[in-house]
Amino acid sequence: MAKKIPYGLTDYLRIVTEDYYYVDKTRYIEDLEK
Secondary structure: OOOEEEOOOOOHHHHHHHOOOOOOHHHHHHHOOO
C-alpha cells in the first residue's frame, strides 16, 4: 500500500507512526539561508 502524504500535518510523531511519506531536508537549511 502507498504511503499517505502528510498535507497540513506538522506532528512528526504522527507522521512517523501513521505511515505518512516523510523527506528530511535538514541538510538544505544552510543553502536556503544564503
